[in-house]
Amino acid sequence: MNCFSLIYIALAIAFAKAEFIYSCTEKKTIALTFDDGPFQYTKQLVDYLVEKDVMATFFTVAKFHYPHAIDTQEYQDAMKKAHDNGLQIASHTYGHKIPDDQSDFKQVLTDMDDFIEKVTGDRPRYFRAPKGNCYEDCQSNLDKWGYKLIQWDTDTNDWDLETSGSEEQRIEDSINYLKKRFSEENDSYLILMHDTENYTVSDIAPWIIEKSGMREKGYRFVTVAECLGDRDGMYTSGKTYGVDKTDRTSPTDNGNGNSNGNSNGNTNGNTNGNTNGNSTNNNQNNSSSTPNTTNNGNSTIVTDENTQSLTSGASSLKAFGLISYLFLGLATYLLVSN
Numbered sequence: 001m002n003c004f005s006l007i008y009i010a011l012a013i014a015f016a017k018a019e020f021i022y023s024c025t026e027k028k029t030i031a032l033t034f035d036d037g038p039f040q041y042t043k044q045l046v047d048y049l050v051e052k053d054v055m056a057t058f059f060t061v062a063k064f065h066y067p068h069a070i071d072t073q074e075y076q077d078a079m080k081k082a083h084d085n086g087l088q089i090a091s092h093t094y095g096h097k098i099p100d101d102q103s104d105f106k107q108v109l110t111d112m113d114d115f116i117e118k119v120t121g122d123r124p125r126y127f128r129a130p131k132g133n134c135y136e137d138c139q140s141n142l143d144k145w146g147y148k149l150i151q152w153d154t155d156t157n158d159w160d161l162e163t164s165g166s167e168e169q170r171i172e173d174s175i176n177y178l179k180k181r182f183s184e185e186n187d188s189y190l191i192l193m194h195d196t197e198n199y200t201v202s203d204i205a206p207w208i209i210e211k212s213g214m215r216e217k218g219y220r221f222v223t224v225a226e227c228l229g230d231r232d233g234m235y236t237s238g239k240t241y242g243v244d245k246t247d248r249t250s251p252t253d254n255g256n257g258n259s260n261g262n263s264n265g266n267t268n269g270n271t272n273g274n275t276n277g278n279s280t281n282n283n284q285n286n287s288s289s290t291p292n293t294t295n296n297g298n299s300t301i302v303t304d305e306n307t308q309s310l311t312s313g314a315s316s317l318k319a320f321g322l323i324s325y326l327f328l329g330l331a332t333y334l335l336v337s338n
């Protein structure tokens with residue numbers, strides 16, 4: 001590596017800032033995420049997940065698909081049941097839109113958090129941008145306001161009926177893609193789906209849970225917060241819900257590789273726990289991921305099949321900004337000495 005590439009890397013790291021979180025950090029985890037609900041299929045999905053003892057995360061909206069969640073008690077009941085059983089309720093904006101104006105943005109976030117609190121009793125700390133689009137201002141605002149900005153590393157494209165042509169083909173296309181991804185046996189998966197699609201609820205999600213074979217391989221289905229080692233950080237209250245799943249393992253967990261291994265030192269098993277001081281350090285373990293500072297404004301390009309684990313977190317990047325200065329110093333020294 002020559003001095004210039006060293007300087008380039010150092011600068012890239014130094015100017016990195018609040019960014020998307022693409023992947024889980026906890027090994028052998030699968031975070032199923034469902035966007036755009038609650039909707040008419042959400043109740044069926046929540047009932048199913050609770051029955052199967054599977055954790056997942058909902059990035060919810062208040063006023064998007066009709067009839068709107070704000071006006072539909074049945075949808076809100078599904079949200080509440082999910083929350084009370086330990087599934088994670090997160091924000092996906094109020095109306096599936098991020099206003100350009102900063103104060104308007106803050107307002108729609110607050111409105112959504114108010115709605116989630118009205119339904120569940122808690123305010124979310126996790127956020128996903130509509131279509132994953134959140135430019136630099138949006139990212140730094142979310143960082144400033146204390147949200148964790150979640151993307152995905154595995155996109156089922158379940159919404160895309162047009163490309164597939166029929167629901168049957170869509171199911172097959174999504175499952176074929178997942179088969180390919182799962183055959184890679186990555187450390188973890190953060191999977192994007194939509195509970196606004198009936199076949200996602202009736203076919204794609206059940207295939208992942210029951211037929212993909214991932215549980216048998218030792219993977220656990222967890223919330224996004226838990227897959228980031230931030231189990232108690234999903235809400236501002238620091239509370240978690242549902243039965244104590246601290247020792248939850250997959251049914252076939254054979255005790256080799258400790259699937260509960262918590263690399264963040266967050267071994268607190270208190271399900272009624274209070275705010276966990278470790279929650280901001282969850283991404284430290286991913287420091288080796290290359291921060292992709294040039295693609296911030298074009299997140300859709302990472303939703304395709306070539307997506308790799310591009311995990312990066314604001315906290316890790318800030319921490320490594322410091323290290324970058326050491327790189328700079330070294331690079332300067334090498335330049336001078338040449």
Ligand SMILES: [Zn+2]
Binds near residue numbers: 036092096129131
């Ligand atoms: Zn959406």
